[in-house]
Amino acid sequence: MIEIKNLVRSNILELQPYSSARSEFTGKEGIFLDANENPFGTMNRYPDPYQSELKQKLADLKGVTPQNIFIGNGSDEVIDLAFRIFCDPGKDKALTFSPTYGMYDVSAGINNVELIQLPLSADFQIDLEALKPYFDDSKIKLMFICSPNNPTGNLIDQKAIDFILENFKGIVIVDEAYIDFAEGDSLTKKINQYNNLIVSQTFSKAWGLAAARVGTAYAGDEIISLYNKVKPPYNISQLNQKAANEALNNFNNYEANLNLILSERKRVENVLLKIEKVKKIYPSDANFILIEVENADQIYTTLVEQNIITRNRNKQVKNCIRISIGTPEENDTLINRLKNIQ
Numbered sequence: 001m002i003e004i005k006n007l008v009r010s011n012i013l014e015l016q017p018y019s020s021a022r023s024e025f026t027g028k029e030g031i032f033l034d035a036n037e038n039p040f041g042t043m044n045r046y047p048d049p050y051q052s053e054l055k056q057k058l059a060d061l062k063g064v065t066p067q068n069i070f071i072g073n074g075s076d077e078v079i080d081l082a083f084r085i086f087c088d089p090g091k092d093k094a095l096t097f098s099p100t101y102g103m104y105d106v107s108a109g110i111n112n113v114e115l116i117q118l119p120l121s122a123d124f125q126i127d128l129e130a131l132k133p134y135f136d137d138s139k140i141k142l143m144f145i146c147s148p149n150n151p152t153g154n155l156i157d158q159k160a161i162d163f164i165l166e167n168f169k170g171i172v173i174v175d176e177a178y179i180d181f182a183e184g185d186s187l188t189k190k191i192n193q194y195n196n197l198i199v200s201q202t203f204s205k206a207w208g209l210a211a212a213r214v215g216t217a218y219a220g221d222e223i224i225s226l227y228n229k230v231k232p233p234y235n236i237s238q239l240n241q242k243a244a245n246e247a248l249n250n251f252n253n254y255e256a257n258l259n260l261i262l263s264e265r266k267r268v269e270n271v272l273l274k275i276e277k278v279k280k281i282y283p284s285d286a287n288f289i290l291i292e293v294e295n296a297d298q299i300y301t302t303l304v305e306q307n308i309i310t311r312n313r314n315k316q317v318k319n320c321i322r323i324s325i326g327t328p329e330e331n332d333t334l335i336n337r338l339k340n341i342q
Contacts, residue, residue: 002196004222007086007141007170012230020233022046047238050228054241057248058216062188068218070227073235075177075202075215076103078227079144082198083111085226086141086171094142095134097126099151099316101175104144116140124152124282126160132167141170148178151313151322153284155184165194171223173198180206180258181265182285188218195220203244205287206258212243261287265325271335278338279319288324296321302341308334 005013021035026048038044055066062069072078087094089112096104098117108115116134121127126145134140143164147156165172176199179186187199199218203209214236217227247254269289272278277299280292293299296319300312311322325331 002169004171004195004220004226007196008226009085009088012085012226015229017229018233020046020049023049023233026052043238045238046234047236047241049233049235051236051241054236054244054248057245061248062186062218064188064191064218067221068191068224070217070219070224070231071236072215072217072227072231074204074213075175075200075217076107077231077235078198078200078215078217079103079107079173079175080110081227081230082142082171082173083107083113084230087111087113089113091139093137093140094144095140096144096146097149099149099313100144100146101150101177113142120149120152124149124154125157126164128160128163131164135167135169138169143168143170143172144175145172146175146177148176148182148285150178150286151288151290151311151316151320153178153282153286153288153290155182155285158184161187165190165197168196171196171198173200175200177202177205178286181262181287184285191218191220195222198223203247206261207244207247207254208257209243209247212240214240214244260328261325264328264331265289268323268325268331268335272338275335275338277341282320288322290317290320290322292318292320295319299338299341303334303337306337308337310334 025034032045035046037046051071054071055069058069059066070078093114093116094108095116095118097120105115118130145156145161148154149156161174174187174197176186179201187197191197191199197219201216203212203214265284269281272281272291277294278291279294282290290313296312296314300310300321303310313320313322323334
C-alpha cells in the first residue's frame with residue numbers, strides 16, 4: 001500500500017475545508033435561518049453538498065460504499081481536483097499516453113504541471129518497456145489512463161494497468177467515461193486492492209446526461225476524503241442531482257438505449273467497411289468509431305457542408321475521423337453522405 005499523504009501537497013494537508021450550513025445540519029425538516037437563503041421560491045435552498053441520495057444509488061449499483069464515491073461537476077472536475085490535490089505547480093509532473101483525451105493536457109496547463117505524453121503502440125496499447133524508466137521519477141505524481149481510450153475507442157490491456165498499479169508510486173487515474181459500452185469489467189472492483197487508484201466515470205455518455213455535468217470518482221476512503229476537502233461546497237446543483245437520480249431510477253431506459261447504440265455500432269461498422277474511401281475501422285469499445293479514410297480533412301469538411309458533424313482526428317491519428325454512433329436515422333444519413341462523396 002502507498003502512503004497517500006506523502007503524495008499530497010502540503011498546503012492541502014493543512015487546509016481547513018469550508019463548512020457550509022448544509023454540511024453542519026443535514027436534516028430536512030425545520031425553519032432554515034442558517035444559510036442566508038431567500039425564504040421564497042422552489043429553488044431557493046442550497047442542495048445536498050455531499051449528494052447522499054445519488055451516492056447511495058450508485059453504491060448499490062456499483063457494489064461499493066458511499067464513502068468510496070465522489071460526485072464531480074463533470075469528470076473534468078475529477079481531473080482538475082487531482083492536479084490541485086497532488087501536484088505542486090511548477091514542480092510536479094503528470095503522465096499520460098497519446099493520443100488520448102485532451103483535457104488532461106488542458107488541466108495540466110491550467111495547474112502549471114508538466115504533462116509527459118508517451119505514445120501508445122501501433123495497436124493503441126501502453127508500451128510498458130518505454131514506461132518503466134518513468135517509475136523512478138518521484139516528481140510524477142499522477143498517471144492518466146483512458147480506457148476505453150478517446151479517440152481510439154479501445155480498452156487498455158488489463159495486465160498493463162495492473163502492472164502500473166503495482167509498480168507506480170503515484171496516483172493512477174483510470175478514465176472510464178465509455179466503460180458502459182465495453183465488454184471488459186470496470187476497475188471499480190479494484191479500488192480496495194489499490195489505494196492509489198481512482199476510477200473516473202460519467203453520466204454524460206451511456207446515461208445521456210451530457211448537459212447535466214455529473215461525473216463520478218471511485219477510490220479508497222483516504223482519496224475521497226481529500227476530494228471532499230477541496231471541492232466547492234455545492235459543486236452539484238439540485239437540478240443536476242435530480243437528473244442523475246431520475247436516470248438511475250429508469251434503468252430500463254438506460255439499458256434499452258445502450259443496447260441500441262451497441263447494435264448500431266456494429267451495423268455502422270459493417271456498412272462502412274464496404275465503402276471504398278473507408279480504409280480501416282479500428283476496434284471500438286465505446287459509443288464511437290475511429291475510421292481511416294483517404295483524405296480526412298477533405299471528407300470532414302464535405303460532411304460539415306452537408307450538416308453532418310464528425311470529429312477530425314487527423315492531427316492525432318493520420319487520416320482518421322471519429323464518428324459518434326447516433327440514432328439509426330442519423331447513422332443512415334451519415335452512411336449515404338459518405339457513399340456519395342466524390
